[in-house]
Each structure stands twice: as structure tokens, then as C-alpha cells.
Amino acid sequence: xxxxxxxxxxxxxxxxxxxxxxxxxxxxxxxxxxxxxxxxxxxxxxxxxxxxxxxxxxxxxxxxxxxxxxxxxxxxxxxxxxxxxxxxxxxxxxxxxxxxxxxxxxxxxxxxxxxxxxxxxxxxxxxxxxxxxxxx
Numbered sequence: 173x174x175x176x177x178x179x180x181x182x183x184x185x186x187x188x189x190x191x192x193x194x195x196x197x198x199x200x201x202x203x204x205x206x207x208x209x210x211x212x213x214x215x216x217x218x219x220x221x222x223x224x225x226x227x228x229x230x231x232x233x234x235x236x237x238x239x240x241x242x243x244x245x246x247x248x249x250x251x252x253x254x255x256x257x258x259x260x261x262x263x264x265x266x267x268x269x270x271x272x273x274x275x276x277x278x279x280x281x282x283x284x285x286x287x288x289x290x291x292x293x294x295x296x297x298x299x300x301x302x303x304x305x306x307x308x
Contacts, residue, residue: 208302211295212247215275216240218291222278239278243271261306268299 193199223235249256250267272295279288 204298204302204305207298211272211291211298214291215271215295216243218275218278219243222282226278226281239274243274247271261303265299265303268303269296272296272299 217240220236220240223237223239224232226232227235246267250259251264251271255264272292275295276288276292279285279291
């Protein structure tokens with residue numbers, strides 16, 4: 173008996189019945205997965221740089237460590253592929269958008285308005301495409 177929600181094996185044509193992957197394996201990573209991961213890492217890095225650059229001592233150390241730490245914690249709890257809490261996809265999208273928006277706001281606060289706008293467009297586009305792929 174096959175699972176109707178099974179992930180199709182790599183190379184399976186569209187419309188073909190889904191086959192289960194062997195236990196302990198996942199489908200291979202796509203370019204979209206790597207781009208989404210890059211957007212996440214950039215968001216955490218931007219938040220760290222903002223925390224260290226935007227505040228005077230000793231607050232820059234506090235915000236430089238705490239800001240990305242909070243973002244990573246939210247990501248691990250709600251958005252990651254192995255999230256601690258299995259939430260509705262809408263909640264997952266909102267948390268993902270909040271992290272991207274925080275990174276964009278941090279770039280704007282550092283005077284990098286166009287970089288922030290470009291990052292926002294790329295991150296949200298990748299997030300929407302990856303989110304729609306999860307529903308397919």
C-alpha cells in the first residue's frame with residue numbers, strides 16, 4: 173500500500189504515481205532549496221551585522237548576538253524542514269516573512285535601502301515559490 177502523500181522519486185515523470193523513498197532518505201536538493209537556504213543565512217547575517225553596527229557599547233554585543241539568535245530560534249521552531257512545532261503553512265509563511273522583513277528593515281536602517289529592497293524581492297519570491305511547491 174502506497175502513501176497518497178508520498179514524495180515522488182527523483183526522475184519520476186509528472187502524473188506518474190508517487191513512490192515512497194527508502195527510509196531515512198529525502199529527495200535531492202534543488203537549486204530553489206539552495207537559494208532559500210542562502211536567503212535564510214543572509215537574513216541571520218544581516219541581523220547580526222545590524223545588531224553590532226547600530227548600537228553603542230555594550231548594547232551592540234547584546235543586540236549583535238540576541239537578534240540573530242531570536243531569528244534562528246523562530247526559524248527552528250516554526251519554519252525549518254524539521255521544525256519543533258508543526259504549524260499550519262500560513263503560520264509558517266508569516267514567521268518566514270517576519271524574518272525576511274526584519275532583515276530588510278535592518279538593511280534599510282543601515283542606509284542600504286536598495287540592497288534591502290533587492291533582498292526583500294528575492295527572499296519573498298523564493299519563499300513564495302518554495303511555499304507553493306510544498307503544496308504541490
